[in-house]
Amino acid sequence: xxxxxxxxxxxxxxxxxDEFELDEAELSPDATLYDDLGLDSLDSxxxxxxxxxxxxxxxxxxxxxxxxxxxxxxxxxxxxINAKQADI
Amino acid sequence: MKxxxxxIGSGLSGLTAALILLKNGHRVAILEKDxxxxxxxxxxxREGYWCDVGLHYTGGFSPxxxxxxxxxxxxxxxxxxxxxxxxxxxxxxxxxxxxxxxPSGLDSARSAYLNFFxxxxxxxxxxxxxxxxxxxxxxxxxxxxxFDQFSTEFKSDETLExxxxxxxxxxxxxxxxxxxxxxxxxxxxxxxxxxYHALILGPFYRGACTFNRGGDEILDAFTAALKxxxxxxxxxxxxxxxxxxxxxxxQGLTTVDGKRFESGSCIFTGHxxxxxxxxxxxxxxxxxxxxxKGLTNTKAPFVVWLKAETIPxxxxxxxxxxxxxxxxxxxxxxxxxxxxxxxxxxxxxxxxLASDGCPGKDEYENRTSNPAYYNCKNIQIKKSLALFEKMxxxxxxxxxxxxxxxxxxxxxxxxxxxxxxxxxxxxxAQRGLTPIISARGLYLSGQSIHFPGIMGTIxxxxxxxxxxxxxxxxxxxxxxxx
Numbered sequence: 001x002x003x004x005x006x007x008x009x010x011x012x013x014x015x016x017x018d019e020f021e022l023d024e025a026e027l028s029p030d031a032t033l034y035d036d037l038g039l040d041s042l043d044s045x046x047x048x049x050x051x052x053x054x055x056x057x058x059x060x061x062x063x064x065x066x067x068x069x070x071x072x073x074x075x076x077x078x079x080x081i082n083a084k085q086a087d088i
Numbered sequence: 089m090k091x092x093x094x095x096i097g098s099g100l101s102g103l104t105a106a107l108i109l110l111k112n113g114h115r116v117a118i119l120e121k122d123x124x125x126x127x128x129x130x131x132x133x134r135e136g137y138w139c140d141v142g143l144h145y146t147g148g149f150s151p152x153x154x155x156x157x158x159x160x161x162x163x164x165x166x167x168x169x170x171x172x173x174x175x176x177x178x179x180x181x182x183x184x185x186x187x188x189x190x191p192s193g194l195d196s197a198r199s200a201y202l203n204f205f206x207x208x209x210x211x212x213x214x215x216x217x218x219x220x221x222x223x224x225x226x227x228x229x230x231x232x233x234x235f236d237q238f239s240t241e242f243k244s245d246e247t248l249e250x251x252x253x254x255x256x257x258x259x260x261x262x263x264x265x266x267x268x269x270x271x272x273x274x275x276x277x278x279x280x281x282x283x284y285h286a287l288i289l290g291p292f293y294r295g296a297c298t299f300n301r302g303g304d305e306i307l308d309a310f311t312a313a314l315k316x317x318x319x320x321x322x323x324x325x326x327x328x329x330x331x332x333x334x335x336x337x338x339q340g341l342t343t344v345d346g347k348r349f350e351s352g353s354c355i356f357t358g359h360x361x362x363x364x365x366x367x368x369x370x371x372x373x374x375x376x377x378x379x380x381k382g383l384t385n386t387k388a389p390f391v392v393w394l395k396a397e398t399i400p401x402x403x404x405x406x407x408x409x410x411x412x413x414x415x416x417x418x419x420x421x422x423x424x425x426x427x428x429x430x431x432x433x434x435x436x437x438x439x440x441l442a443s444d445g446c447p448g449k450d451e452y453e454n455r456t457s458n459p460a461y462y463n464c465k466n467i468q469i470k471k472s473l474a475l476f477e478k479m480x481x482x483x484x485x486x487x488x489x490x491x492x493x494x495x496x497x498x499x500x501x502x503x504x505x506x507x508x509x510x511x512x513x514x515x516x517a518q519r520g521l522t523p524i525i526s527a528r529g530l531y532l533s534g535q536s537i538h539f540p541g542i543m544g545t546i547x548x549x550x551x552x553x554x555x556x557x558x559x560x561x562x563x564x565x566x567x568x569x570x
Contacts, residue, residue: 019375042336042526046375049519053382058517062244 008081011054012074019050029075044068051077057084090350091117091320093556094341096327097357097503098125100542101534103310104549105355107162110317111565112557117349118319119341121326121503125311128502129303131427134490137435138428139393142502143303144437145173145407145424147291148543150192154229158546160569167309170297174405178296181268182479183411188264192295194220204264211257215265218251219293222286228547229287231567245516248285249277265289267411271420273540274386274441274510281516284539291543298405302427306542322347330354330366330530338529341366353556357534357549359504359511360521361385367527376526383536384518388495388507392438392472396487399425399434400480408479421475435490438472441509465494511536523552531555 016022022037033039039047048059048068059068067080092114095106103126106116124130128142148155149170159165175196177189191200198216202209227233248269252262265285266277273280273288299305314321326344333339340350356363361380369377402408403425410421419440426435469492477484495507504511511534514520523531533552538544554562 015375019378020373042524042528043373043375045519045522046373046379046526049379049382050375052519053378060245 008055008078008085012051012077012081015047015050015054016074020047027074029078030073032073033071033077051081055081055085059084089117089348091115092352093117094119094349094351094354095357096341096354097121097534098321098323099128099357099502099534100126100306100310100545101538101549101552102355102357103307103314104162104546105357105533105553106319107310107314107317108550108553108562109556110314110319111162112562116319117351118314118321119325119327119343119349120321120323122501123324125321125323126303126307129307131302131304134393134435135395137393137395137433137490138302138426139435139490140302140424140426140437143299143306143542144426144439145178145296145298146170146542147289147294147296148541149297150291150295153291153294153543154231155543155546157231157566157569158550161566162310163313164306164309167312168305169300171300172405173296173298173407175295177406178292179268179407179409180402181264181409181411183263183267183409184260186260189406190268190293192293194290194293197293201261201264205258205261208252208255208257208261211252211255211261214255215252215257218282219286219290222283223290223294226287227563228551229291231563231570244281244283246282247278247516248280248282251282252277263411267420268409271409271411271422271441273514274508275513275515279513279515279517281514284514287539288541288544298427300427300429327366329368330356330363332368332371332527332530334371336371336527338527353529353531355531355533355552355556357532359385359508359534360532360536361505361512362503372527379521382518383512383521384515385505385508386510386513387441388498389509390440390468390472390492390494392469392492393426393490394436394438394476394487395490396434396436396483398432398486399436400482403436403480404432410475410479421472423476423479436476436487438476440468440472461494465492468492468494510540514539523548523555 013024013027016027017024020039026037031037052059071077071080093109093116095102095116095118098118098120102118106118109116131138131140159168175192178192179190181188188204191197194216201212223229225233248266249262262277269280269285269289270276328342328344330341331339338354340348342348361383364377364380408423412419422439424437426437428434498504498507521532521537523533523537525532531552533548535545538548538551
């Protein structure tokens with residue numbers, strides 16, 4: 001279990017560094033996407049698409065929208081991905 | 089030069105957006121790469137015959153249609169005179185060795201389908217009920233609907249095929265509805281979301297029409313209104329670079345000629361993948377560029393124009409499709425009369441969709457020196473003529489070829505990537521682009537963002553402009569013309 005979690009964290013970090021040009025050193029689990037990392041609401045759809053591609057699943061417009069909207073920190077992303085993968 | 093808003097591209101969505109912004113007091117510049125506005129809408133004349141390019145026929149002009157309201161709001165309704173196609177058969181579709189004539193009117197189309205496929209009656213009723221419901225409940229088709237209600241009800245990604253199978257439709261029924269829509273928007277039944285199919289095909293079922301002067305009729309109405317509202321239209325102006333501030337806010341743009349335009353907002357109506365070379369790297373995140381790169385497009389058309397002293401009677405107000413077998417991925421082939429008023433002396437369009445454009449781009453660029461391009465083009469022309477003569481044997485020896493256009497011709501004139509007929513594919517498996525992207529003040533509009541066709545692109549112009557003016561403000565203005 002532990003290794004798959006680390007794997008999720010690794011992959012999310014790769015997305016944030018490669019696709020959003022963020023500094024890996026700043027990607028602590030409690031860093032907030034908007035305030036700490038400088039992303040804004042206009043980035044959210046691009047982030048969803050990048051995560052879908054990285055994890056090869058589809059984020060549903062019906063089921064996942066509220067969860068996606070509630071994402072604030074990097075840790076929220078990990079939790080969302082882990083829950084999503086457990087679902088599949 | 090400073091403006092309130094810049095519209096890039098003078099296709100139907102760009103013309104619509106510009107006119108709405110002008111009506112709301114903006115100073116507007118329209119930039120067009122071609123030397124005249126609306127290269128896809130505009131007809132051309134060869135050997136005394138008018139030839140249609142992008143607009144062949146349309147749905148959405150039936151008496152109950154929302155386009156009436158939108159055109160009245162734009163002040164163009166008086167100048168546009170839709171001519172209904174054959175009510176009993178606007179499209180005649182040959183598929184799997186059988187011919188299906190599709191009549192205008194949702195009830196008539198439903199009865200026709202029940203007649204074609206009596207064993208699929210449950211699916212057919214569910215299908216037409218869904219289409220009626222969608223048209224009734226879509227806020228930009230029914231202006232009394234609220235947008236938030238729409239977005240909560242229409243989020244399903246269910247495909248047309250999944251929906252019809254669920255209701256035990258026969259394969260032939262799925263083929264017919266699916267391939268008919270493929271011809272009109274370039275997406276097959278197993279990929280197209282059901283609500284999207286309903287919004288594309290529904291307006292055609294309600295009634296199909298043409299215009300005596302084809303796309304020119306719409307284009308001339310728009311350009312006259314734009315000029316009288318004070319639009320500044322700059323043709324032969326290809327955008328080179330879009331400038332964003334460090335905070336990713338639109339500032340202005342430069343054209344290939346080195347002209348600079350500034351404005352508070354900008355609507356880009358070209359194929360979105362063209363933004364790849366226009367937006368500044370380092371400011372726009374790689375995630376957006378990767379998203380653009382990952383989009384798949386609809387197929388490109390190959391068109392042959394013929395001239396004939398008289399065309400077969402049945403072609404006057406019916407389009408003839410040969411849609412082939414879906415599972416064999418055969419091309420869509422269509423024969424349509426070009427719009428030129430009441431005369432029977434008309435040009436005909438032979439259109440294939442699904443041709444991947446055999447000549448390479450480089451060969452096209454060097455086409456005068458590269459015989460491979462012409463060889464390939466000639467093979468495609470011969471293929472089209474053989475199909476045409478099979479469908480209309482009485483025309484053997486009665487026509488001659490005026491011109492032909494390959495996917496690369498379309499790419500050159502319309503700027504759509506690889507000549508793709510309907511732009512980006514709107515499919516369940518691909519998250520589409522919206523008018524708002526990750527740059528403030530820069531908005532997207534056009535067939536790749538909302539829907540292809542007259543209705544889709546005009547509505548796209550309205551929806552994107554409403555992001556600038558305010559959704560409720562613009563829709564309140566529109567409702568006054570109901």
